[in-house]
Each structure stands twice: as C-alpha cells, then as structure tokens.
Amino acid sequence: MSVDTATVRKIASLARIAVSDAEAEALAPELNNILGWVEQLQEVDVSGVAPMTAVIPNALRLREDKVTDGGIRKDVLANAPNAEHGFFAVPKVIE
Amino acid sequence: MSNVTELGIAAIRDGVRDGSFSAREVAEGFIGAIEGAKALNAFTVETPEHALAAADAADAARASGQLKPLSGVPLGIKDLFATKGVQTTAGSRMLEGFKPVYESTVSGNLFAAGAGMLGKLNMDEFAMGSSNETSAWGPVLSPWRRNDGGNAALTPGGSSGGSASAVAARLAPGVTGTDTGGSIRQPAAFVGITGIKPTYGRCSRWGMVAFASSLDQAGPMAHDVRDCAIMLQAMAGFDPKDSTSLNLPVPNWEAALSGDIRGKRIGIPKEYRIEGVPEEIDRVWEQGIAWLRDAGAEIVEVSLPHTKYALPTYYIIAPAEASSNLARYDGVRYGQRVAPEGGNLQDMYEATRAAGFGKEVKRRIMIGTYVLSAGFYDAYFNQAQKVRALIARDFERVFEEVDLLLTPTAPSAAFGLGEKSNDPIAMYLNDVFAVPASLAGLPAISVPAGLNAQGLPLGLQLIGRALDEQGVLNAALAFEERAGFKARPEAWW
Secondary structure (H helix, E strand, C coil): CCCCHHHHHHHHHHCCCCCCHHHHHHHHHHHHHHHHHHHHHHHCCCCCCCCCCCCCCCCCCCCCCCCCCCCCHHHHHCCCCCEECCEECCCCCCC | CCCHHHCCHHHHHHHHHHCCCCHHHHHHHHHHHHHCCHHHCCEEEECHHHHHHHHHHHHHHHHCCCCCCCCCCEEEEECCECECCECCCCCCHHHCCCCCCCCCHHHHHHHHCCCEEEEEECCCHHHCCCCCCCCCCCCCCCCCCCCCCCCCCECCCCCCHHHHHHHHCCCCCEEEEEECCCCCHHHHHHHCCEEEECCCCCCCCCCECCCCCCCCEEEEEECCHHHHHHHHHHHCCCCCCCCCCCCCCCCCCCCCCCCCCCCCEEEEEHHHCCCCCCHHHHHHHHHHHHHHHHCCCEEEEECCCCHHHHHHHHHHHHHHHHHHHHHHCCCCCCCCCCCCCCCCHHHHHHHHHHHHCCHHHHHHHHHHHHHHCCCCCHHHHHHHHHHHHHHHHHHHHHCCCCCEEEEECCCCCCCECCCCCCCHHHHHHHHCCCHHHHHCCCCEEEEEEEECCCCCEEEEEEEECCCCHHHHHHHHHHHHHHHCCCCCCCCCC
C-alpha cells in the first residue's frame, strides 16, 4: 500500500501535528520508504503465536485504594505555559 | 591532585575513602574539565553547585565515618531523567525551560548513594536517533578523530551521545544512559567505553521521559566493567511507582565480580554475520572469540532465526509506543505552547507540536500513528508484537544451550556528522545488532575491543539470560582483561 499526501494529512491530523503542503509532499515518500521496509514482516509465519504483552513475566500489582499524595497544586501547575486561578488555562472551547 | 579526571568510579570512591584526595578536589577537577570542553557540546546544563554540595557532604561523611557507596563520585545525568529544579528537556525544544518538581527514581537513587551531579547530558531528541544529530541543542561531537590527520567531526553515537562523549573525554567518571534499541551500547562502542543495559524492569522508569515504554531501560556508562557494576547497583531496585519494575532484590554485582568464566558456554549467532558489514568488524569479533576461548569458555555456533526481522519489528513497536507516549506534549500542562491568534484548542495542539518537535520525532509519531490506526493495526502492530514473541523465543531456546552470546555491538565504527542524516533507514541500521536484545528485554553490555584501521574504537556485545547481569559482567570482565583496551582520544577540544 502507498501513502499519499491526503493520507499524510489525515495521519498528521490524528497526531495533532500541523503540516504545510510542502511538508506533506516531502513526508509521503519518506513514510512510504519506511513502511515499505517494515512490510517484510508480513512474510513471517506467526500462526499460533500470541502477540507479546510483557517481555519479562511480571504481574500487575494492586495497591490499597487510598490517597498517597495531594495538596500540591502549586507543583502541578509550576510548569504550565498558562495557569489561571489555580487551573490550567486553554483557548476557549465553547462557542 | 591534578589528574583526578583520569580516575574511574571505583578509584575515586576508594581514594576518597582512603583520604588520598578529597571529594571536593575530585568535583573541582571534573568541573574544570567540563569548563574546557564546551566544543564537544556534551552538556545541556551544567550543575557545578550540585556536584560540589555532594562532594562537601562526602567529605563530611568521611570525617564522621559515614560514607555511602558512591560518596565523592560526581556523575553526569542524561537529559532524559527528570531532575528536581534542573531543566530537563530530553533533547527537545518542546521541553525547553521545563524544571521538574520531582526527581526521577534512578537519579534519586544515585544521589541517595552519595553521588553528585555535574550536569545534564545532551542526547537525541526524545532518544530518537543513533548519532545525536536530532538533538534540538545541536549534535554532540565525539572526542575521537580519525588518524588520517583530518579533523572531520565524528558522532559519538546516540541516543546517549552526550553521555558517551563525557566519559570518553574524561568530563565525568560515569554517567547514566538509557537504551530503547541500543542507545547505551552503540555510543559506548563508538567512543571506546563500557555500557550495560540491564534486564528490562531492573531500573525504574519513573521520572524518565518516556519514548517506548516496553523497551526503555536505564543503565550506566563508564570506563570499565567494575565501574558499571558499581553504578548499576546504585541505580537498580524495585520501585512501586513503576508498574513494570521488578520486585527483586538487587544483587551485589561488584562483590561477585569475577573474570573466571571457565566452562561457560558462549554462543556465536550465525545470523549476526550480515552482508555489507566491514571486514574489520568480523576481525574484531574473531579476536573476541579467541579471548573468551582463552579465558576457558566453550564457543558454540548458535542460530537465532528471526534476527533479520528484529529491526523492522522495532521500527513498528517503538514508533507506535512513542506516538502514544508523546501525545502528552499538548501545550497545556508543561513545555512549549504555540497558540495561533483566534485559534481553537485543536489549532493550539497542532501548532504547538509542529513547532516543538523536530523532524525525526515527527516522522516517528506519524509512523506510529499510522500503524496503530484503524485498518492497519492488525497488519502492522499486532504482527510486530507476534514477531517480537518469536524473537524472544529464539533467545529462550538458545539460552537452554549456552550461557551468553557474543556479537558485534554496531555494524561500523563511528561515522562523520551528516553522513547518514538524510537516510532514515541507513541510520536505523546502526542498531541492527543491539535491537534484538532490547526486544527480548535481556541484559547486554558493550565492551571496547580494539581500534580499526582509522584509529577508531570498536566494541563487542555480550548478551545474557534475563536477570543474569552477573554472568554478563563476569564475561565482560574476562574479555576486558584480555583486550587490555587503553586507547584514548587525544585532547583537541
């Protein structure tokens, strides 16, 4: 399969990355090149093989359901590009 | 004491303990060396005050008889580790100015063991690269040059390029690296130092900027095997804050270090002899085999049939995980924000990520988004996860017959800056020998083996069974004793 500039624009939109027309033009052959190369995996017989989920056997742990920290709003907001009234501030989302 | 920067971790620790020199002298020595090595671009932030404070604490601890395992040892920390109050960028413009309010578990462990921090080390952006050229802060230069009299700038490898350069140029006796698909081992090989990636889960990933979570693993880079053992011991350990952290005791790797590998069976995987690899790589590999045989190991040819699929498998899984992990850079909670005048939230996300990410990072996010998207998930991502299981199974089978594997670390010596940056796949091929062990989560070390005809270091890799860091370190020590690698770059910087 081949990625065209329309597909590049769609992927870029899903990935939330703005691309110019020139960038989309340049990215299409680059992505095709890489996807063409990884295509060789299709030749591997994987019948009966379960997809790997954990590389070293390790069960997910449960912990007691209780609050372990909190009260650090200042720290949470310390690196925010824009914080107002103790909240993260973003452009208006409701018209 | 004018030449403390010549010393490694063990020598510094022991010298401080014995009173041969003070920890402050050591810290000042390295701070001076860093000051004089700006041309290498190895550091993104220098933190002399941190190193000096730890040194003074070490000197006080010595006076009161309370030295810790790394008291007096100043280290470099890869900029992928969140360091409290110190800018942490992961080599990306996206995180310019980001000062974490917390400490990563690994750096915290090292500081709790008495180590100080000399600074943060430059790296490929979000660890995506094999030459350090994708860093937003410019490429790191290797301290090595070819012996042809020219001054062509060479890469120290990547993504832990600043880490590699700093140790090779004696700007730090040891540093942290991280390895997703070879980012500790390939740069260690390129600059003639030692670096180990432990078993996945040994070192906590908490506070380590995420690239591909099922592969990311921290490890030390230093002058020799013993120094790596000492540092790894301090870095590793169970951490409830990382769900994939292994709840196992940390062995005393240094105490059990022994170059006696008589009777060990060492496998030579035939699939690692690939076309197009320069003859000098084969030659150094043969030499390494001879050294291990001399140490009393039995050499066995083995087969890992799915080896050739490891790299394409990696370049589906790693970008897929990266596209998910890097979704957090949205311009809301930390990092850069670009908000176009009159734009909505979506416009802000898109503009922020277009401006904050570099070319290679965007490329990988897009590949990852594509292979995870509806209609392609099974053909790409699921298929890769299945092939990954087969690659891991290859290793399991081989480790029923042998104790360790010996392979080249990288398919070439260090190359010049710019030589491969226009061809992503040529760049990816750097990690052809490193990626399989990453996909299988196995411990693997790169040790310097010799110089090529151009006077540049070449490394070999030892891969062990899961959790057998001791076996890997011991064989590496036997190797090191026979290789007697003492070459070092001449200071031009």
